[in-house]
Amino acid sequence: MNNTPSVNVQAQADFNKARAKEFFSRVIHILRPQKNRLLNFHEIKSLLRPQGEIYRGMQVVEIDQIIGSEGRYRDFNSAFLPKTDHTRSRWESVDKAHIQDLILPPIKLYKVGNYYFVRDGNHRVSVAKMQGVQAIDAEVTELKTQYKLDGQQTREELAARLVGYEREKFIDQTHLDEVIPMEYLEFSDAGRFDEIVQHIEGHKYYINQNMTEEMSFSDAALSWYYNVFAPIIQQITSDGAMARFPGRTKADLYLWIVKHWDELKRQYGEKISLKDAARDFSSRSGQSLWKQFLGWFRRG
Numbered sequence: 252m253n254n255t256p257s258v259n260v261q262a263q264a265d266f267n268k269a270r271a272k273e274f275f276s277r278v279i280h281i282l283r284p285q286k287n288r289l290l291n292f293h294e295i296k297s298l299l300r301p302q303g304e305i306y307r308g309m310q311v312v313e314i315d316q317i318i319g320s321e322g323r324y325r326d327f328n329s330a331f332l333p334k335t336d337h338t339r340s341r342w343e344s345v346d347k348a349h350i351q352d353l354i355l356p357p358i359k360l361y362k363v364g365n366y367y368f369v370r371d372g373n374h375r376v377s378v379a380k381m382q383g384v385q386a387i388d389a390e391v392t393e394l395k396t397q398y399k400l401d402g403q404q405t406r407e408e409l410a411a412r413l414v415g416y417e418r419e420k421f422i423d424q425t426h427l428d429e430v431i432p433m434e435y436l437e438f439s440d441a442g443r444f445d446e447i448v449q450h451i452e453g454h455k456y457y458i459n460q461n462m463t464e465e466m467s468f469s470d471a472a473l474s475w476y477y478n479v480f481a482p483i484i485q486q487i488t489s490d491g492a493m494a495r496f497p498g499r500t501k502a503d504l505y506l507w508i509v510k511h512w513d514e515l516k517r518q519y520g521e522k523i524s525l526k527d528a529a530r531d532f533s534s535r536s537g538q539s540l541w542k543q544f545l546g547w548f549r550r551g
């Protein structure tokens with residue numbers, strides 16, 4: 252690569268311009284910083300729970316369809332603008348190659364629906380977007396999923412839609428909306444309704460040990476709701492625990508507290524009460540208002 256003074260100066264100026272654009276983007280999104288964040292591939296993968304992968308080989312991919320990253324989502328914003336100066340050296344090196352029309356290796360991408368996440372080549376994508384490049388050569392691996400990803404959604408919006416989809420599927424399969432109140436059975440992440448079914452099945456197994464006739468799933472769900480779920484929800488409410496878990500639901504806390512309660516009983520015996528477990532979990536895992544403020548400030 253020819254590092255002439257003019258090329259160096261141009262690359263430095265390009266990076267400074269990219270950083271300035273990132274700063275103004277952060278200001279514009281100060282009230283909704285999540286809109287300015289690059290999607291984390293691992294979070295999206297855990298939400299979508301793909302059924303497998305297919306190697307698609309070399310393709311030409313539109314830059315605007317690349318919406319996230321596997322490992323560098325903290326280094327760039329949603330427009331792939333660099334968020335910190337520590338990326339300068341690598342970014343300018345790639346930009347110099349672009350200025351001199353040098354051919355770089357193709358990037359590597361995961362494809363989810365009609366959108367892509369960077370496996371390798373984040374700086375190349377950033378420079379390409381900054382330079383107005385429309386498409387880029389990429390080696391593509393596709394993840395098979397039934398859900399159609401919307402490139403304009405934040406991680407939170409995607410999670411909400413997936414949870415809604417799973418809730419409808421849960422009701423269609425179990426018809427529990429006809430048996431128990433569904434008011435508090437709301438989650439902030441996908442995959443939780445499967446855990447609820449497991450809890451009901453476990454409760455059913457426990458009760459059936461002392462019965463001559465097997466209890467139905469519906470009757471077990473009713474018993475689980477009033478004898479297990481509702482008391483924990485009441486404890487969460489009376490303790491005011493929700494204030495320490497912003498963005499979460501009471502049903503989220505129910506699942507975490509049950510797991511924490513089981514762990515405490517394994518360590519200290521059956522003497523550990525539900526109230527003790529709920530308060531211990533809130534104390535250990537919850538956030539004070541000060542920590543919440545600091546977290547919001549750092550993410551912004």
